[in-house]
Amino acid sequence: MARILAIDFGLKRTGLAVTDELQIIASGLTTVDTKELLPFLKDYISKENVELFVIGKPKQMDNTDSESEVLIKDFLEKLQKQIPQMPIKRVDERFTSKMAFQTMIDSGLKKKQRRNKALVDEISATIILQSYLYSK
Template identity: 50%
Template sequence: MAKILGIDYGKIITGLSITDEKKIFAFGLNAIPTKNLMNFLEYFLVHEKIEEIVVGLPKKLNNQKEILIETEIQKFINKFHVKYPKIIIERLDERFTSKIAFSTMIELGLKRKKRRKKVILNQISATIILQSYLTKKKNSYS
């Protein structure tokens, strides 16, 4: 069965998450330098059957899009869609995911030094984005 890939796109580091085959749970996958994202995905998509990706949609509290990063995300989405036209691309509001991820790191007991690592933060954020999407999708079918 195909899986869903979650992406927390960042200027420097991009967090990735993936679902189980039943698309019930999201798991942290990796966090990689954004400049290597397309190369990573080319390799990854050869080994994993992905039918859909969920990319975080950065918004401000007033519901306005974060213009600077959104421009970069749109470039990525267009490039991805050209290369993989059969993979569905969804967007999900990612407000507060970084704050929730940081709180999760504290709850898990990660030391201050580890909490400073953007790699872990982005990976947890990607997992939150994907799990939120799965929950929203499940609730819309109920």
């Protein structure tokens, strides 16, 4: 089996998470400057066996797309042109940032550490990936 890589796309930063090769455990990978995301992904999949990208789909409470979905769709078009062989699944990402922040509190991180938005993005990507694994 190959890894699954999750993407919590953001305007400035993008959180990434990845499974183990047996697709059992989701772990935070890193946070990347969004401008460097495509080169990072191309480099990563050249070194690691990845079979799927899971990308968060931001929704409003009424189930309509959030305004950031326009940015994600632009990114998806670029991603499919640059890495056309990689399948993409979308996963509802409502509340992942709040869940990530709560995870940081529950794990005992100090207030200063919880202000690290890059860590929140990475944990959010992990939550997106974990929810995808549960749904399989």
